[in-house]
Amino acid sequence: MNTTRFVPLSLAALTFFLVSCTGAAAPAATATPMPPMPSNTPMPDMTVAPTNTPVPGGSAIVDVTIKNFAFNPPSITVKVGTTVRWTNQDSASHSVTSDTGLWDSGNVAQGATYSRVFDTVGTFAYHCGIHPSMKGTVIVTS
Ligand SMILES: [Cu+2]
Numbered sequence: 035m036n037t038t039r040f041v042p043l044s045l046a047a048l049t050f051f052l053v054s055c056t057g058a059a060a061p062a063a064t065a066t067p068m069p070p071m072p073s074n075t076p077m078p079d080m081t082v083a084p085t086n087t088p089v090p091g092g093s094a095i096v097d098v099t100i101k102n103f104a105f106n107p108p109s110i111t112v113k114v115g116t117t118v119r120w121t122n123q124d125s126a127s128h129s130v131t132s133d134t135g136l137w138d139s140g141n142v143a144q145g146a147t148y149s150r151v152f153d154t155v156g157t158f159a160y161h162c163g164i165h166p167s168m169k170g171t172v173i174v175t176s
Pocket residue numbers: 103127128129162163164165168
């Protein structure tokens with residue numbers, strides 16, 4: 035008989051306890067300064083990474099494809115300091131050989147590349163040492 039009286043009493047005590055708890059928590063939350071979050075925003079500055087593409091600077095790479103027993107494009111004009119990169123897309127090996135003996139790539143196998151920096155102004159004719167009918171020209175300007 036006594037328990038029926040006790041239950042509503044304990045419920046009332048519990049609700050009072052909860053209310054007093056949340057009541058006390060509310061002022062504490064408003065006291066803690068939320069604003070420190072904005073200091074985290076400098077993160078976007080990290081995205082400056084895209085400036086890592088120094089291609090326009092002077093270390094540009096110009097590609098020449100070797101395909102169907104031909105250099106493509108056969109003639110290119112580049113700024114001094116440019117790297118020219120030949121890629122052999124034929125199943126046969128080719129070479130990139132200077133007509134005047136300035137350089138010789140040796141055999142460039144299928145899928146392989148040969149790169150050379152042109153740091154002198156001038157016109158440089160080259161050919162394939164294996165197939166002399168394959169000819170190309172690199173024109174280097176200042
Ligand atoms: Cu060849």
